[in-house]
Amino acid sequence: MLKVDDIQLSFGGVRALQGVSFEAAPGEITGIIGPNGAGKTSLFNVISGFYKPDNGTVTVEGQDISGLKPDARAALGIARTFQNIALFRGMTVLDNIKLGCHTRLNANVWSALRYFGSAQKEELELRRDLEERVIDFLEIDHVRKAPITALPYGLQKRVELGRALAMKPKILLLDEPVAGMNREETADMARFILDVQEQFGTTILLVEHDMHMVMDICSRVVVLNFGQQIAQGTPQEVAQSKEVIDAYLGQAA
Numbered sequence: 598m599l600k601v602d603d604i605q606l607s608f609g610g611v612r613a614l615q616g617v618s619f620e621a622a623p624g625e626i627t628g629i630i631g632p633n634g635a636g637k638t639s640l641f642n643v644i645s646g647f648y649k650p651d652n653g654t655v656t657v658e659g660q661d662i663s664g665l666k667p668d669a670r671a672a673l674g675i676a677r678t679f680q681n682i683a684l685f686r687g688m689t690v691l692d693n694i695k696l697g698c699h700t701r702l703n704a705n706v707w708s709a710l711r712y713f714g715s716a717q718k719e720e721l722e723l724r725r726d727l728e729e730r731v732i733d734f735l736e737i738d739h740v741r742k743a744p745i746t747a748l749p750y751g752l753q754k755r756v757e758l759g760r761a762l763a764m765k766p767k768i769l770l771l772d773e774p775v776a777g778m779n780r781e782e783t784a785d786m787a788r789f790i791l792d793v794q795e796q797f798g799t800t801i802l803l804v805e806h807d808m809h810m811v812m813d814i815c816s817r818v819v820v821l822n823f824g825q826q827i828a829q830g831t832p833q834e835v836a837q838s839k840e841v842i843d844a845y846l847g848q849a850a
């Protein structure tokens with residue numbers, strides 16, 4: 598389904614990604630882990646089209662998408678969340694989530710003017726879909742009209758997930774979805790991520806420093822260190838890898 602092949606990316610003298618290659622199995626959760634500065638977010642930026650790599654390809658269901666811009670990739674079904682919450686703070690929960698749908702609305706301004714009825718129908722269907730598939734699913738009905746700023750941090754992160762789900766993604770990239778959360782918020786988010794995978798069959802890539810969560814919910818894990826891919830396999834396999842243990846001990850030293 599999603600395949601990255603020999604991705605290389607440099608920033609001046611910093612080699613952020615040095616030949617990263619892996620496949621994310623369809624409908625499964627693949628963890629991307631590694632110490633700080635390993636290249637995880639850079640890899641997400643390459644997959645979602647924000648960074649153009651110096652070398653390598655990204656393919657989705659056999660289609661090479663390396664030349665596509667971020668919005669074209671989003672239209673193909675690649676959605677992401679960001680390490681730091683990227684919501685519109687002055688807007689309500691519902692409006693933020695609706696923004697995630699713009700890639701799905703077929704009615705552009707001209708067709709909306711000419712066929713006002715069909716645009717309205719589409720809007721109604723969209724609203725119903727969002728209510729059932731995103732708002733009820735994420736249990737955020739009670740805050741749908743609240744401004745983002747009124748929500749606790751854990752709920753803001755859930756709304757960000759909601760905005761990504763509004764796109765009906767085939768592939769979901771989650772960048773540190775539980776960073777800064779307390780234990781209860783983390784457990785809730787882990788459950789929602791598993792529910793997304795189980796109910797919608799979404800292929801999920803997860804960058805996360807919370808090792809318990811990675812080990813609990815990922816079926817495969819890719820490990821980066823200084824831009825190099827030093828291991829990949831099941832959580833148990835990578836946890837026993839000497840290179841991985843050394844990389845994390847090196848960080849702690």
Ligand SMILES: Nc1ncnc2c1ncn2[C@@H]1O[C@H](COP(=O)(O)OP(=O)(O)OP(=O)(O)O)[C@@H](O)[C@H]1O
Nearest residue numbers: 608611612613631632633634635636637638639640
């Ligand atoms: N836009 C940029 N300009 C210059 N250097 C960058 C840029 N983005 C990332 N880097 C560098 O690339 C390397 C990889 O950074 P990246 O943010 O991808 O790592 P990471 O694994 O996501 O780290 P963290 O876990 O701390 O978020 C780092 O050395 C970083 O300083």
